[in-house]
Amino acid sequence: QSALTQPPSASGSPGQSVTISCTGTSSDVGGYNYVSWYQQHPGKAPKLMIYEVSKRPSGVPDRFSGSKSGNTASLTVSGLQAEDEADYYCSSYAGSNTYVVFGGGTKLTVL
Amino acid sequence: EVQLVESGGGLIQPGGSLRLSCAASGFTVSSNYMSWVRQAPGKGLEWVSVIYSGGSTYYADSVKGRFTISRDNSKNTLYLQMNSLRAEDTAVYYCARDRVVVTTSYYYYYGMDVWGQGTTVTVSS
Numbered sequence: 001q002s003a004l005t006q007p008p009s010a011s012g013s014p015g016q017s018v019t020i021s022c023t024g025t026s027s028d029v030g031g032y033n034y035v036s037w038y039q040q041h042p043g044k045a046p047k048l049m050i051y052e053v054s055k056r057p058s059g060v061p062d063r064f065s066g067s068k069s070g071n072t073a074s075l076t077v078s079g080l081q082a083e084d085e086a087d088y089y090c091s092s093y094a095g096s097n098t099y100v101v102f103g104g105g106t107k108l109t110v111l
Numbered sequence: 112e113v114q115l116v117e118s119g120g121g122l123i124q125p126g127g128s129l130r131l132s133c134a135a136s137g138f139t140v141s142s143n144y145m146s147w148v149r150q151a152p153g154k155g156l157e158w159v160s161v162i163y164s165g166g167s168t169y170y171a172d173s174v175k176g177r178f179t180i181s182r183d184n185s186k187n188t189l190y191l192q193m194n195s196l197r198a199e200d201t202a203v204y205y206c207a208r209d210r211v212v213v214t215t216s217y218y219y220y221y222g223m224d225v226w227g228q229g230t231t232v233t234v235s236s
Contacts, residue, residue: 036222051222
């Protein structure tokens, strides 16, 4: 069982928006503004898409956005494109001993 | 180019040992926080271990006492020594650079921004 809870699947049609939730506790998501989101295509390494809840690394399209409320973080993908179909993982800093926890992942399907 | 390349994976019997390597280019391993993250077949990501730039090390409870993270500054390489391997350690192991900024009064965590391609460890008799 993963430390952070994500829905196993999400889907949307091209051009639509989809939001993926990530629920933790006050010891991780709720306690720090250090939520990250990773995209992973089959057989590939994860790629950082969002850090510090809502910031995008250089090169990540602004169609990807993040937010947080209490112990739940969210990733929204707007204007869905075929190449957005992938697994998405949230993670949160959780203090020096636990360090980082991940969610179980959400498979995003573009219909 | 900033890059991480893992090696050292393979098939190992339960109870055996294996050392994974992660060679970095384009940046200095010892100046960064570096993590190992694993992914069991068909499963999600699991953080395994981190080494701070200052040398402190931390481990997930699932590997504590069996795995050791280290680095060789002269080779700009990160390692993961894995002992007493179990079937549940079977996974793709990734090394990653953690973007962390530490000041005298605060700590900033910006996620894992560089990942290797992964190396596969299979523990089976």
